[in-house]
Amino acid sequence: MKEISNYVKRTQRDYTLSFKLNVVREVESGELTSTQAQRKYGIQGDSTIRNWLKKYGNFDWENQIPSSMAKSPEQRILELEAKIKLLEKQKAQLERQNYIADSKAIIFDMMIDIAEQEYKIDVRKNFKPAQSIVSDKKNKKA
Structure with missing residues (x-):
């Protein structure tokens, strides 16, 4: 059962x-x-x-x-010192990441320059900004 x-x-x-x-x-x-x-x-x-x-x-x-x-002043100081160390580590890590990103941007820029010189093509397109339709209509009426 x-x-x-x-x-x-x-x-x-x-x-x-x-x-x-x-x-x-x-x-x-x-x-x-x-x-x-x-x-x-x-x-x-x-x-x-x-x-x-x-x-x-x-x-x-x-x-x-x-x-x-209540935390004693000594405990509070230790906590704040630990927070400062953590923030300093985070800051250093972000600075390293920023340096790497800047370096990559420079390297990519150099690669584009080399490609443009070697292959004689414009990789960076420098078009003039297109006029808006509204400004085109104003120019035609005038």
Whole structure:
């Protein structure tokens, strides 16, 4: 005989925002661990509550410090120094990319010059800008 399962797969849309916020509040306040909340409310995904904590909670997941806790001046200085180093690296990388792009543009320009000289053709077309239809009509009427 086949057993009937009561298992119903849920998605994030099955939980209301107020429910999610309530679970986050209970976990952050220490009333429940995320595993206990998962069992208590029948939340199926192992990472569901962790995702809610990241999205709706007070914890600074990037720096692993609760955002409600004040940072010491030393911590703030260290964070800013790390940001400066990161920005300096990014700036150097962008400067290298800019140098390479400029070098390529110069090389392509030289290649076009050589092709024009060798094959005696105009690769760069220097057409005069065409007059607009409106200005042509004005010239004909005058």
